[in-house]
Amino acid sequence: MKFGFVLPKGDAQTAAQFARLAEESGWDGFFVWEPVWGIDAWVCLSAAAMVTEHIRLGTMLTPLSRMRPWKLASETATLDNLSNGRVILSVGLGAVDTGFAEFGEITNRGERAELLDEGLEILTGLWSGVPYHHSGKHYRLNLKEDFFQLPPPPVQKPRIPIWVVGAWPREKSMRRALQYDGLLPNVMGEDGKIRMGPPTAEEIHQMNEFITTNRNHDTPFDIIVEGETPGADLEKARAIVNPYREAGATWWIEALWDEPDLERVSSRIKQGPPPGESDI
Numbered sequence: 001m002k003f004g005f006v007l008p009k010g011d012a013q014t015a016a017q018f019a020r021l022a023e024e025s026g027w028d029g030f031f032v033w034e035p036v037w038g039i040d041a042w043v044c045l046s047a048a049a050m051v052t053e054h055i056r057l058g059t060m061l062t063p064l065s066r067m068r069p070w071k072l073a074s075e076t077a078t079l080d081n082l083s084n085g086r087v088i089l090s091v092g093l094g095a096v097d098t099g100f101a102e103f104g105e106i107t108n109r110g111e112r113a114e115l116l117d118e119g120l121e122i123l124t125g126l127w128s129g130v131p132y133h134h135s136g137k138h139y140r141l142n143l144k145e146d147f148f149q150l151p152p153p154p155v156q157k158p159r160i161p162i163w164v165v166g167a168w169p170r171e172k173s174m175r176r177a178l179q180y181d182g183l184l185p186n187v188m189g190e191d192g193k194i195r196m197g198p199p200t201a202e203e204i205h206q207m208n209e210f211i212t213t214n215r216n217h218d219t220p221f222d223i224i225v226e227g228e229t230p231g232a233d234l235e236k237a238r239a240i241v242n243p244y245r246e247a248g249a250t251w252w253i254e255a256l257w258d259e260p261d262l263e264r265v266s267s268r269i270k271q272g273p274p275p276g277e278s279d280i
Contacts, residue, residue, distance in 0.1 A: 001245045003273030004029030004253045006060045006226070010262060011039050012047040018269060019048030022055060026272045029056035029088065031253065034063065036099035042075040049083035056086050060226075060253065061165065061184065063094025065112035066105045069122035069139065077127060077154045085155035089123075090184055090224075091116065092165030114138060117176065120162070127160065129153030163224055167194065168207055178215045182222035182251075183207065198227045201243035208248030224251040231271025241274040 005027050007018055019030040030048060034041035045057045057079070064072065072089075080087040093112045094100070100107050106115070118136045125132040129150060131143040143150075154160045163182035167173040170188060177183045185207055189195040199207070208223060215221060225244045229237035229252075241252050252274065259265055 001241070001249065001276075002028035002251050004031055004056070004058075004251060005269055005273075006031040006033065006253055006255045006257075007044075008033075008255070008257050008259055008265060010044075012044045014262065015044035016047040016051050018266065019055060019057070020051045021266065021269050023052045025270050027055060027254075027269070028273070029058065029251070029253070031058050031060040031088075031090070034059045034061065036063075036066070036103050036105065042079060045087075046079055046082060049079060049086065052083075052086075054086070056088050057083055058088030058163075059090050060255070061090035061092050061094075061163075064091045064119040064123070065093055065115040066100065067119065069119040070126060070141070072119075073123050073126040074151065076123075076160055077151060080154035080156055080160055081152060087154070087156070087160045088163060088182075089160050090163040090165075090182075091120065092184065120164075120180070124159055124162075127154050158219070161222070163222060166207075168199065168203060169210075174207070174210060175214065178211060178217075178221075181219065182224055183211065184224050184226075198225055201247045204244055204249050205247040211248075222250045223248055224253060225249045226253040226255045228256060229254060229274045231268050234275050237274035238276075 005022050007015055015032055022030045032041050032044045041059050048057055076087055076089055093116060096107045106112055115138055118138050122134050122139060122141065125134060129152065132141060134141040161182060162180040163184050164177035164180050165184045165186060166177035167186045167188050185199050187195045187199045187203055204223060204225065211221060229240050244252065256265055256268060
């Protein structure tokens with residue numbers, strides 16, 4: 001299992017400082033959130049790339065349905081080259097209560113799902129580094145052979161890893177994630193709404209079985225769990241994480257979303273990730 005840390009708040013300088021601290025403290029990944037309007041995620045991650053060497057860098061997460069896919073393709077490929085192949089892209093529909101309506105973004109879930117699917121197709125097509133054509137319901141692209149100054153593709157092959165939100169047990173949502181490189185699991189409650197909090201280890205086990213049965217690609221596939229562990233109590237931290245590890249999760253993302261004090265965030269980063277199965 002690998003361990004990432006998501007920065008709950010802060011500007012690009014903070015991101016650079018904390019990403020370097022996370023790398024020095026043994027974390028495998030450093031993530032930032034991407035708001036509708038606010039501190040730019042890709043500027044933050046570029047700043048982080050300049051002061052780190054090997055830690056993975058990504059968003060948690062990018063609401064692709066409200067973005068121009070070619071702009072995101074440019075940002076991600078540029079950062080992947082800058083960081084020598086360390087980008088992870090997490091995508092989903094996004095939370096509409098973070099400013100979608102205020103800025104005139106589409107809020108209808110069905111339409112956002114269509115935009116997400118088309119956006120992913122375009123994103124991966126543009127990453128190929130060759131002229132690309134797309135004709136869909138929402139987007140049309142026709143890059144001809146003489147299109148000026150095609151940018152370099154990402155360093156990573158076959159592509160930058162894409163983690164996709166999947167709503168368990170909705171099969172259509174889960175199968176979208178299976179087309180790519182990782183699952184960011186949400187769990188639907190009996191009321192048809194996303195349940196708050198992380199899935200249980202048993203639910204991760206069920207998802208892992210679904211993935212094993214239904215995924216047709218032979219490339220690596222990640223299952224990501226987001227939560228909190230006490231950095232000062234390694235035994236308790238291991239007890240929280242290990243059931244997920246045993247159930248098939250491959251990444252644990254430490255997320256202190258409700259912590260307003262960056263000094264406390266810094267302290268948690270310094271304490272390092274939860275211990276491995278036999279590290280205590």
